[in-house]
Amino acid sequence: MESLVDAESELAQIQQQLKSQASQLQKVSLSDLLTGDTGEQRLKQLSARFAGWHLDLSKQRWQPETLKVLADWADARGLDEHRQKLFAGAIVNPSERRPALHTVLRWPQEQPAPEGCEKAVAFAQQQRGRMASLVQKVRSGQWRGLLGQPVRDVIHIGVGGSDLGPRLVSDALQETHHQGEVEVHFVSTMDATQLVPLMRKLDPATTLVVLASKSFTTADTQFNLNTALTWLASSLDVSIRAVCERHLIGVSARPEKMTEFGIPEAHQLVFAEGVGGRFSLWSPIGISLAMQIGMPAFNELLAGAHAMDRHFLEAPTTENLPALLALVGAWNCQWLGIPSHAVLPYDGRLECLPDYLQQLEMESNGKSVDINGQGVDHPTCPILWGDVGPNAQHAFYQLLHQGSHTVSADFIAVRRRHRHAAEGLQESLRDQQQLTLANCLAQAQLMALGDDAIPPSLRDHMARGYRGNQPNSLLLVDELTPWSLGALLAMYEHKVFVHSVLWGLNPFDQPGVELGKLLAQGIYRALSNGQTNSSDQVKDPSTDAMISLVTS
């Protein structure tokens, strides 16, 4: 009892320190912090490096002392104890009574499994072995469709965590890892927007469908699958069952549902219920991606993520990249009250990163009830948004620089690129890379310094009004490879976990997404049978009127 009281009073003291530091720092401009006497030292103390990723946190509205208190806060919140539980496969998702096993999926074959995770590691590796042989069969042309032809196109059907991760990595590695014969196409939207053009241009005889759905119940995915199978069956003039046997691979945590659906066991891949959808990229949910980049590159992705797992487990908090990202994130949204965070990749290959992080962060920590069901009396996950930085400069940077909202930001950039480009193109592509990096650094500086960034020679002529004081981090990597990308995504996964520890949340469930789906089912029934609304739905004149309009 005494130690609990001590722990609580220590925590209260730390939070008091953070509160007073926040009010002090609200009075100091980022420009003063950056350009003051301690500028150089500050840079050293507020940056860290691992796995080729350099993290610069010196353009954040804090001091090295703030970081120290934030690290104490993480300590007082029991970060290490929670982290050990995560990696030991303990129940860290109490509402669903599950562990969180995403780190198990990238545990190296040659290393003994963490205690408590032996079975989970063995199962994950067994399924990865089965995945590798299916990938080999498709990439080598051994897999033949109903008309005896090899696969040329894969339609990956999945949504949310069964789409965003594989799509992001497939996009990001398209330029460097796409030698095979197989084209991968991602279909997620329930209205068939992505499926219709594919059904027009692809050859059904050489098309394979990958059904990716942890629950195997998600309507978006089931409806897209139904349409795709109907297209294949009618185009090839065969039964849906025949199509399921030769043009479909299923990936799910529910093997019994895949069997019931008619997917041959040999074409089923399974992952554990303890792997969250938004943490499932590393599981067989990544099979379509592996068909594009090959298993060696997929294993590189896992190896980079595992290296980040080790770093997260072992590095001291103030040198620990995921922990640092989490501490500065919590500092901004909870203590400085900044409700919005922009993700700005200065590399078009990372176009899907903001979407991926929106799910990872907002579906994990977008909560106001803590892990014990108690209300939380402070801000939690910020509103995350973003786009490819150079394009966004011509879209929403006006608001970042002269708007009325404080926005924190992550800039993400790659130093070297286009090394394998054709001889004659190397110079102009190198110039484009230099231009991109220059814009990244300039915009990060302007977000921090505002008017103070105006060059002295232009001060008399240049219009002012650049707000500055927009705290931002820079993540810079030498090259974008499967390994460095794996490390980056694992870094963000662990950032999310640290946030959940600081805020006392369960980051592995998503109860808030269910009721909307349920209401949609009722209205779907009403739309299907032309009624205004089904009897078990709550009635409101506005929705009823719209249903009538839709059905009229």
Ligand SMILES: O=P(O)(O)OC[C@H]1O[C@H](O)[C@H](O)[C@@H](O)[C@@H]1O
């Ligand atoms: O993979 P599935 O079970 O089809 O789920 C796909 C997605 O839908 C759910 O509604 C959740 O919001 C996501 O966490 C999940 O990734």
